[in-house]
Amino acid sequence: MAQYLGIFVMLVLSTLFALVSWGMSRFAASQRPTAAKEAPFECGIVPAFEPVERFPVRFYLVAMIFIIFDIEVVFLYPWAVIFHQLGRFGLVEMLVFALAVVVAFAYLVSNGALEWGPAKRLRRVESPLVRTTASTVRKVPSSERAA
Amino acid sequence: MTPLLSLLVAQVPALRLPQVDYFALLPEIVMAGMAFVTLGARSLTRRGLPPAVWTLVTMATGLASGTLAVLLGRRVETHGAFAAVDGALAVDGFSVLFLVLVSAAVVLFALAAHPWIEREGEDGAELLSLGMLSASGAMFMAAANDLLVIFLGLEILSIALYVLAALNRRRAASGEAAIKYFVLGAFSSAIFLYGIALTYGATGSTNLARIGTYLAANVSTHGGLLLAGLALLLVGLGFKVAAVPFHTWTPDVYQGSPSPVTGFMAAVAKAGGFAALVRILFAAMPTLRLDWQPVLYALAVLSLVVGAILAVVQRDVKRMLAYSSISHAGFILVGVVAASAAGAASVGYYLLTYTFLIMGSFAVVTVVGGPADAHQDLEDYRGLARRQPLLALGFAILLVAQAGVPFTTGFLAKFYVLTAVIAQGGYVLAVIAMLAAVAVAFFYLRLVLVMYGWAGAGAGAGAGAVGPVGDADAAGAGEVVLPAGTTSLAGVGAGGGGEPDLAVLGGGGGLALATATSTGVEQAISGEGLVAAPEGLAAGDGDPVPFPDATKVVLALCVAFTVVFGIWPAPVVDFARHATLLFGLR
């Protein structure tokens, strides 16, 4: 049972940390809410319904990029453990691996995945599709609008 | 934590570096490396290069890796098969055959995709580098001698294909196809992986050669575990090659994906899946043959029957080709069921010829489809022979070859598969396969007739009936073209038209239907001259179809391969046979 002591201590500590940091912000900050402050828009008009939450796609994008680069590091740990035994072979292999990741990163940067400012250079795509009233109207079904 | 760490640390003193034979890996390295180079170059050029550059680079990559594979084949011939990279890769005639096949598919894909890229204004570098990456995955699958390497190859192949399927961003169907492919693909990958884990637990290794020796030497004490692992492996690969109980994703994904991608998917995913299947079953688990043979037998019969019946009742050409690819998968499974060297050779030969047939066919579908791949209906092919005679002629040859008409590679492929299974005493399976081939030939011939405006009546019945897929047009075709076959065809339509995905037909019933259909088709063929209506009877022409140069090249290559090696089969057949003489490492 003694071998699980570390895990238990870790569990207690992490719970304590979460509780303390949550409680501190709760009690230490001064809070004087008013109805106007809690309204979604402070423009004087009472909102008719809950505003639609907006999730910028960029958040997803950054999260996805993070997952990939985060998980690539998994390979670095076992490699680092036996780095000296591997010698030059290991170094070269890891450089090749890193190169592959860097190419992917270069692609992301060139596609503007990491640009957070206002969209400066949106690529213009020459669409061969002719847009007519018929096609555009059909793209917005009336039933969906009404709902 | 501590025991795991100590286990890791205990291994450290015994560390030995694997002998990496880079020459043996070169085809895969070139393919994957050029995918990264393409992506890097695309990222670094600000303005973007013309699409032709990427097409040429991809073609050069395919040619280079194919040449390297042939050189590797020379070395295998002189020195014999060997295992590379500490037993993780098998270098033998079988893997060389598939390396060449995948390289050829990459060249054809670059050519077939070029007109599509220019038409849709998509990013050629993205499409082609993903294609090369996916191809490298298939190459790893074919050369793998370790279940984990097979899994990694499978994932490289599939993940790139998911993105390729979604690549047409302006078409909602493309995204829908991608998500369907993704969910079912991830599901099947997980099942396959669980099969690997159980096999590993039962035999103590993921290396195919070591599993083989273990199973040959020991009477397994973990029989259930091993069989469960084997079953899960079969299910996982069954999804990938679209064998029948696991085929439901195929029509939707084939229809929704961009047309050139569909062709590539059909050729390469099938090649990778069958290469892995044959290698796992023949190299690692020949001792379990009595366990896996009946399962594959059932899969083969179901794929043949269901594929043939449902192909006939489709109206969308891409869906028809999807069901016909299921029927092809059934044929290839017949070769696997043979479980002999000849069987493995026939599987390789079938896949090689199928690659050219299907890539050429989808190159035509790409061109006829028009912007956003919109024109896929049978009606859009009406009178194609008048609008683009050469295009129609090439397509007709490829379709007829897929039907298995003599003097084409398609016929020889079916022939070798059947001789392989008959040599093992599988007469019943051979008969079922032949009947299914006749049934599915109806669909190919119908498409050819529509293109040439002959038997315009047959498809003309469908012109008015825009109704849902199924009974109407099958019955209509029966009425006009083949009076005697009417009832049988209508029966087929009723059986399969309503819910194609759920239609599970009993073996006996399916066989009866197939027989009925076959008689109808024979009459259709014999009566062709009588029914042939003068051209121009059919409705007005569709849109003019362009015929870009790249499509001309790819069509010429595919037709030349199909016809030349159909009449003079020796080189390709020898190549395929050579592949299996060296097959097996143990």
Next chain:
Amino acid sequence: MSIPGSWFLVVAAMLFTVGAIGLLVRRNVLVMFMCVELMLNAVNLTFVTFARMLHDVGGQAAVFFVLVVAAAEVVVGLGIIVAIFRRRAGATADDLHMLKG
């Protein structure tokens, strides 16, 4: 005080089954992704257990690869979802009904 290895295998099998059933039953695409993850992690547990039982590192090495593959798979899946559902309200598989026949 050691739990026999077979228990881990049973837990892994149950997790895998939960994932598989969830994937087939649930209609929300994101939940389906989670089910795939559950299946893959059940396999990981199986691999580690067998590695321990067989005293072989191979199974542990496999887990690394599976982790990375799972991450790549999920990222691609999320990318496709974002591309499709940008213009739609909810991520439900029932909305995907264009392709039929």
